[in-house]
Amino acid sequence: MRVLPIRYSSDVEAMTRFYAVLGLTPGPVSRPGGWVEMPADAGMLALHRGDAGRCELAFETDEPLEDVANRLRAAGYAPGPVLDEGFGRSLRVPDPDGVPVQINAYDRELYT
Structure with missing residues (x-):
């Protein structure tokens, strides 16, 4: 299993830029653009459009x-x-x- 925290935001594009500055590289994007995968060495951060500030623990x-x-x-x-x-x-x-x-x-x- 891989760790997959899901971070919700009203502005997925801005969050993607922020986490890219921290060193994560944007990966696959959903077709409608509602979420982005940002692979990391030990898992992946998923950015989803939704209630800003909410975070969910998930695994792949x-x-x-x-x-x-x-x-x-x-x-x-x-x-x-x-x-x-x-x-x-x-x-x-x-x-x-x-x-x-x-x-x-x-x-x-x-x-x-």
Whole structure:
């Protein structure tokens, strides 16, 4: 799994410039321009159009999401259903504090 924080902003373009100055390089952009991937050495920062200042913890996996969900259930956690998304598939599971964590399996052909 790769760490994927999602930073929401009302101005994705300005945030992209800011994080580029910090040293991240813009990567794939969604077709409608609502979000940008900024790969890093240890993961990736995703910039999404949305409520400014909100941040969400997500992970990207190559493992089938059904396997991840089954492992979570076996350990006593309650993941939501695997959902088809515009970027691939995802599932959410509340962490021990009740904060949702998103796990994504990307199909880059869907959005780049």
